[in-house]
Amino acid sequence: xxxxxxxxxxxxxxxxxAAENGVSTVGITAHAADALGDVVYVQLPEVGDQxxxxxxxxxxxxxxxxxxxxxxxxxxxxxxxxxxVNDPSLVNSAPFEGGWLFKVKVxxxxxxxxxxxxxxxxxxxx
Amino acid sequence: xxxxxxxxxxxxxxxxxxxATHRALGATMTDFAGWDMPLRYGSERDExxxxxxxxxxxxxxxxxxxxxxxxxxGELLDYSLxxxxxxxxxxxxxxxxxxxxxxxxxxxxxVYRLGEPEGADGxxxxxxxxxxxxxxxxxxxxxxxxxxxxxxAGFDAAVRDDRDAYALLAVQGPEAxxxxxxxxxADLAGxxxxxxxxxxxxxxxxxxxxxxxxxxxxxxxxxxPGDAVAVWEALRAAGTEAGLLPCGLSCRDTxxxxxxxxxxxxxxxxATTPFDAxxxxxxxFEKTTNDGRFVGREPLEAAAKRAASSPPRKLVGxxxxxxxxxxxxxxxxxxxxxxxxxxxxxxxxxxxxxxxGKPIAIAYVDAAHAEPGTGGVAVDIRxxxxxxxxxxxxxxxxxx
Numbered sequence: 001x002x003x004x005x006x007x008x009x010x011x012x013x014x015x016x017x018a019a020e021n022g023v024s025t026v027g028i029t030a031h032a033a034d035a036l037g038d039v040v041y042v043q044l045p046e047v048g049d050q051x052x053x054x055x056x057x058x059x060x061x062x063x064x065x066x067x068x069x070x071x072x073x074x075x076x077x078x079x080x081x082x083x084x085v086n087d088p089s090l091v092n093s094a095p096f097e098g099g100w101l102f103k104v105k106v107x108x109x110x111x112x113x114x115x116x117x118x119x120x121x122x123x124x125x126x
Numbered sequence: 127x128x129x130x131x132x133x134x135x136x137x138x139x140x141x142x143x144x145x146a147t148h149r150a151l152g153a154t155m156t157d158f159a160g161w162d163m164p165l166r167y168g169s170e171r172d173e174x175x176x177x178x179x180x181x182x183x184x185x186x187x188x189x190x191x192x193x194x195x196x197x198x199x200g201e202l203l204d205y206s207l208x209x210x211x212x213x214x215x216x217x218x219x220x221x222x223x224x225x226x227x228x229x230x231x232x233x234x235x236x237v238y239r240l241g242e243p244e245g246a247d248g249x250x251x252x253x254x255x256x257x258x259x260x261x262x263x264x265x266x267x268x269x270x271x272x273x274x275x276x277x278x279a280g281f282d283a284a285v286r287d288d289r290d291a292y293a294l295l296a297v298q299g300p301e302a303x304x305x306x307x308x309x310x311x312a313d314l315a316g317x318x319x320x321x322x323x324x325x326x327x328x329x330x331x332x333x334x335x336x337x338x339x340x341x342x343x344x345x346x347x348x349x350x351p352g353d354a355v356a357v358w359e360a361l362r363a364a365g366t367e368a369g370l371l372p373c374g375l376s377c378r379d380t381x382x383x384x385x386x387x388x389x390x391x392x393x394x395x396x397a398t399t400p401f402d403a404x405x406x407x408x409x410x411f412e413k414t415t416n417d418g419r420f421v422g423r424e425p426l427e428a429a430a431k432r433a434a435s436s437p438p439r440k441l442v443g444x445x446x447x448x449x450x451x452x453x454x455x456x457x458x459x460x461x462x463x464x465x466x467x468x469x470x471x472x473x474x475x476x477x478x479x480x481x482x483g484k485p486i487a488i489a490y491v492d493a494a495h496a497e498p499g500t501g502g503v504a505v506d507i508r509x510x511x512x513x514x515x516x517x518x519x520x521x522x523x524x525x526x
Contacts, residue, residue: 037154037376038171040478040485041449061451063170063376063477066508092169 002120003029004096008110009119010072012054015096016113019106023078026071027100028060028091031123036062039091044069044080044102051077051104053111058101060091072113075104138162142187143293143351144358151372158375159265161188166374174377174480177340181299182373183361186346187354190267191292192274195257196283201415203237203258206277208400208420210410211258216241219320219337222408223400224270229425230396231403232273233266234388236337238322259288259333259348263390277421293354297361298344298381300524301368306345308364310334314345328353328360339378341385341522380477383486386443386520392454392474393441393488399426401433402490404441404519439471440496443521444514446485450507452476452514457506458489461513470495473505481522488519 007015013032017025033039041061051057051071058069080102084090090099114122139162148155153164164185166173176182194203200212209222219238223231238259262270267289274285297306303314312325312334322335330353338344349357362370379389388394393403400409409426411418432438444452458471471491479486487505495503498518504511 034154037166038169038478041451043450061478063380064165066451066453 003031003116003123005116007096007116008072008113009116009122010054010070010113011122012070012072013123014070014072016072016110022105023103024073024075024106024110025100025103026073027095028069029119029123030095033092033095033099036060036065036067036091038063039088042069042084042088042091042101044085045071045077047077047080049077051075060088069101071104073104073106073110074108075106077102078105079103140188142185143354144185144187147355147358148185148372153372153374156375159188159263161264163188164372164374166376167372170374170376170380171480173371173373174380176369176371177299177342177373177377177381178481179300180369180371181297181301181305181344181365182340182371182377183358183365184296184298184373184378185354185358186294186296187292187351188264189294190262190264190270191288191294191348192260192262192267192271193257193286193288194260194274194283195286196281198282199257199284202274202278202281202283202285203260204413204415205281205420206274207235207237208409208422208426209237210413211237211239212414214239214258217321217323219322219335221320223394223405224273225399225422225426226273226396227421227425229399229422229429231390231394231398231400232396233262233270234390234394235270236261238333238335240322240324240333261294266390290351292348293351293357295347295349295354295357295361296338296344297347297365297370298338298340298373299342299370301365301370302342302344305361305365305368305370306334309360319343328357330357332357339385339387340381341387341520342381342524377480379475380480383475383477383488384479384481384520384522386488386522388441388488389475399429401426401429402437402439402441406430406433437493439490439492441474441519442489442491442496442498443517443519444473444476444487444489444503444505445482445517445521446487446505447513447515449485450510450512451478451485452487452489452505452507452512456487458491458495458514459504459506459511460495461502461504461511463502467504467511469506470503476505479521486521487514491516 045057156165203211333348459467476487
């Protein structure tokens with residue numbers, strides 16, 4: 001699955017949307033979802049939580065493993081995706097759309113993120 | 127084009143005769159016991175449910191076949207294994223184990239007595255028509271081979287490494303018999319659970335066995351590696367209408383877990399006797415040969431007494447009340463009414479159960495907390511005590 005051009009990407013396989021009114025959306029990439037296998041449980045940060053770039057802020061459980069969720073950016077969580085909490089398979093079926101995880105009011109300019117093309121090359125080497 | 131199972135090289139894990147087939151199907155591969163095996167082709171949940179409701183097709187060529195022949199083949203196996211294999215009739219199979227001198231489990235096995243069942247007519251071209259075939263787990267096959275070779279001394283029997291002689295395919299699920307019937311002359315209706323017979327499948331010779339590791343009806347097909355792709359493709363074509371899916375090791379693990387079947391390295395180890403694992407019924411102290419002598423007999427007798435009078439721990443099932451998944455090695459705790467907790471066991475296998483829709487686990491738990499329905503039992507999932515219900519195994523039993 002191709003990685004949308006308008007998003008930016010972390011080396012922990014999260015994506016970050018461009019900010020609208022200072023708020024960006026976070027999810028995991030199709031590459032990461034595919035590597036996890038069927039996601040059966042997601043634990044997300046709570047609204048109001050402070051998250052730090054490259055800090056853990058939740059976890060994703062699949063049939064075979066549990067993985068930490070990292071925030072690609074520093075800021076305050078403004079919304080979480082209740083749909084994905086109730087139906088974690090959205091992470092697999094629509095990782096860039098209905099499977100988004102949380103929204104964050106971004107502090108400052110995100111650093112060290114990759115473009116879609118850079119991430120595609122990075123993921124291919126994993 | 128097909129090739130024999132390739133030998134292990136320093137450059138990576140071994141590949142089965144179906145390797146190119148798996149890759150063409152887009153399988154996610156994984157290194158399992160030194161073999162490059164398909165973990166899943168698409169969604170492991172879909173694969174799991176296909177086996178429960180329709181049929182699934184597996185490549186199990188990593189399993190290790192060892193053939194034992196000669197006038198005293200049965201005596202050698204009676205001495206080397208915990209079962210009474212000399213009493214096994216041709217065409218039948220047994221689940222059994224090989225133990226060390228202290229009664230610890232070296233591996234769990236299926237042993238097939240080859241040859242024609244009494245009263246059968248015609249011989250359709252067996253892959254290995256006589257003696258016994260011992261099927262070991264991939265990770266333990268060398269240990270089992272070494273032990274059999276060591277224990278062979280004094281018996282008029284030959285132990286042959288046939289690990290490269292076979293590819294192993296399994297078709298499992300309620301539609302498995304109907305699918306296989308379209309490709310074989312074998313009398314599947316007359317083939318009982320834990321029986322096997324030589325037959326022709328998709329125009330090639332095969333040993334067809336009604337065995338499996340999924341909790342469903344199904345068959346395991348031992349074929350020449352050179353025939354593996356043809357048999358695989360024929361089964362896929364014959365199963366399309368019934369909804370057969372190619373299935374990876376990921377769903378094989380959740381299927382066996384729901385069926386309460388142990389996995390070596392998880393429920394079974396050299397630190398465990400068959401009695402500790404709740405599988406004491408597989409130990410046959412009354413044997414037909416060798417005056418009942420077999421490797422591990424004395425420690426196993428002691429283990430049997432201990433299990434009958436004061437078992438230290440028991441293997442139980444746990445069903446989650448929440449959604450977080452227990453994993454092998456997580457502590458099982460008893461939570462007191464004052465909130466204090468003590469460790470009373472350990473998870474050996476855990477996964478989200480596609481059939482139950484909840485996380486499940488198999489665990490060794492202190493006998494005092496092992497009765498089904500025992501309250502206050504939790505699994506320590508990365509620091510949080512998640513409540514779990516203690517149940518008897520298995521979690522799932524098919525309707526017959």
